[in-house]
Amino acid sequence: MTVTEAAAPVGLVPPTGRAGGRGAEAPAGTLRLGVGSSLGIGLAVIWMSVLVFLPLAAVLLKASSAGWSGFFDTVTSPAVAAAIRLTVGTAAAATAVNAVMGTLVAWVLVRDRFPGRRLLGIVIDVPFALPTIVAGLVLIALYGPRSPIGINLAQTRPAIFVALLFVTLPFVVRAVQPVLEELDPDVEEAAASLGAGRWYTFRRIVLPTIAPAIAAGSALSFARGLGEYGSVVLISGNLTGRTEVASVRMLSQIENDDLAGAAAVATVLLVVALAVIVALELLQRRMARRG
Amino acid sequence: MAEVVARRPSTGSRWPLRALAVGYIGVLVVLPLLIMGRRTFQGGIGPFIDSISSPEAISAIKLSLNVAAQAVVINTVFGVGVALLLARYRFPGRRLLNALIDLPIAVSPVIAGLALVLVYGSTGWFGSFLATVGYQVIFAVPGIVLATCFVSLPLVVREVVPVLEEIGLEQDQAARSLGANAVQRFWRITLPGIRWALAYGVVLSLARCLGEYGAVRVVAGNVLGQTQTMPLLAGQRYQDLDEPGAYAISFVMVAIAIVCIVVVALLRPKENR
Numbered sequence: 001m002t003v004t005e006a007a008a009p010v011g012l013v014p015p016t017g018r019a020g021g022r023g024a025e026a027p028a029g030t031l032r033l034g035v036g037s038s039l040g041i042g043l044a045v046i047w048m049s050v051l052v053f054l055p056l057a058a059v060l061l062k063a064s065s066a067g068w069s070g071f072f073d074t075v076t077s078p079a080v081a082a083a084i085r086l087t088v089g090t091a092a093a094a095t096a097v098n099a100v101m102g103t104l105v106a107w108v109l110v111r112d113r114f115p116g117r118r119l120l121g122i123v124i125d126v127p128f129a130l131p132t133i134v135a136g137l138v139l140i141a142l143y144g145p146r147s148p149i150g151i152n153l154a155q156t157r158p159a160i161f162v163a164l165l166f167v168t169l170p171f172v173v174r175a176v177q178p179v180l181e182e183l184d185p186d187v188e189e190a191a192a193s194l195g196a197g198r199w200y201t202f203r204r205i206v207l208p209t210i211a212p213a214i215a216a217g218s219a220l221s222f223a224r225g226l227g228e229y230g231s232v233v234l235i236s237g238n239l240t241g242r243t244e245v246a247s248v249r250m251l252s253q254i255e256n257d258d259l260a261g262a263a264a265v266a267t268v269l270l271v272v273a274l275a276v277i278v279a280l281e282l283l284q285r286r287m288a289r290r291g
Numbered sequence: 292m293a294e295v296v297a298r299r300p301s302t303g304s305r306w307p308l309r310a311l312a313v314g315y316i317g318v319l320v321v322l323p324l325l326i327m328g329r330r331t332f333q334g335g336i337g338p339f340i341d342s343i344s345s346p347e348a349i350s351a352i353k354l355s356l357n358v359a360a361q362a363v364v365i366n367t368v369f370g371v372g373v374a375l376l377l378a379r380y381r382f383p384g385r386r387l388l389n390a391l392i393d394l395p396i397a398v399s400p401v402i403a404g405l406a407l408v409l410v411y412g413s414t415g416w417f418g419s420f421l422a423t424v425g426y427q428v429i430f431a432v433p434g435i436v437l438a439t440c441f442v443s444l445p446l447v448v449r450e451v452v453p454v455l456e457e458i459g460l461e462q463d464q465a466a467r468s469l470g471a472n473a474v475q476r477f478w479r480i481t482l483p484g485i486r487w488a489l490a491y492g493v494v495l496s497l498a499r500c501l502g503e504y505g506a507v508r509v510v511a512g513n514v515l516g517q518t519q520t521m522p523l524l525a526g527q528r529y530q531d532l533d534e535p536g537a538y539a540i541s542f543v544m545v546a547i548a549i550v551c552i553v554v555v556a557l558l559r560p561k562e563n564r
Contacts, residue, residue, distance in 0.1 A: 044369065048444075051441055054416070056402075058415070126324070128495070129555075133541075137529060142323040165319060166320065166323075229504065230400070247402075247505060250402070263405065
């Protein structure tokens, strides 16, 4: 009954006569747990605990090791507070641009036909595949001190903004694209034939359908922006209090052996990311219910 | 759909949107890549070859390939196993497991590195135990592999689950009624069904594993020739004011990334067919 790859030994096939009984226990299209699949779940949970849960729990515990006042002092110190404000603000701004431009790019990819459209679709994935440090170097080549177009953003806040736009570009596009592909253009045609303007059709017919996807893509984009390190570290100059993002701050704390301080900043970032993801998830559900 | 587009009277008004989308991607992605490519070969091909064949570059490339290979194998086994569990079984905590697999995406790579140091570092939870058994994780290759697995955890699972859900269990049940055992059914029914999605997830995972910087930087300690991966070497060279050297090793990574996404682009339509 199990087909769990490595974890499922042979010989768990129940007598076929019990198939009817199984239907009553497991929903259609699913299987009941056997020894092998239970073992698989156990192994998966152990691996995720070793890799993710225990380490993240260690971060939260470390952050609380200095007590509430220690935590509070760390995160309200000028350098840390400035880094967190800068990070949250820039990630939010980049996400807002992504929500608009990502939707637009997805729409062009799905509904427009022109030579090079497929290439455009491939280029969208470049920021995903490119190592973040390389993304940073690529941006320095254009917007750094030796910029061939004369725009030097190095050591400025706009540089951070551009870096975040670069690395988070695919999230909204890739979330919205499949939903738009499913959406039948006939409905838009009908609206247009009834006299609805282009913008009106988009706002009343297309947008409600793709809004959950925009929200989901935006949540990922924001979370990624909050934590971004590699693409930002070289171009931002890391000026304390001015162009230092939270991840860079944490890394210098780690290198100075202030693990508790880094854990405190990490906790704030994790809480903000979680809050935004939950909020957008709730928004998504509300929109889904209304639709 | 192309016909629908052509029938529309207002086709002309698509131009601004198209230009905006293409222009935005061009300025944000394509132009910087081209400039970077030009700058890499500014001094000719000779210095580029020297730069990527220096001993430190060779050892960084080897380490990156080694780490990525280990992490991709782990991700693939974990990814297929968990995808099968999530798609085919209903068990208590399934939705929670499903949600938590995505957790690494929402976590900063620096936090991932810090988290691993707090558990496996010399002063961490398991630090003294690991020291007793003489197994170094942090500032060594196992730590880099763990950090890499952390950041790429969901990639294979997320590609395989939807395909498994779509293909369902009918063929599997038919094979079972004909007497095929679990191993036979996996290799002959399940794996061929998910192979393109799996390949897609593996390539994505490979690209991510070769390129991880933040998490690896925290756990690797950047020991020259020992724990320095390609991305770490690129960052190091830039900070040492060896800009051409940084661009040279980055170009290697750009080439790998582009190969990866072209492979992915070729795999994707096959899946839809």
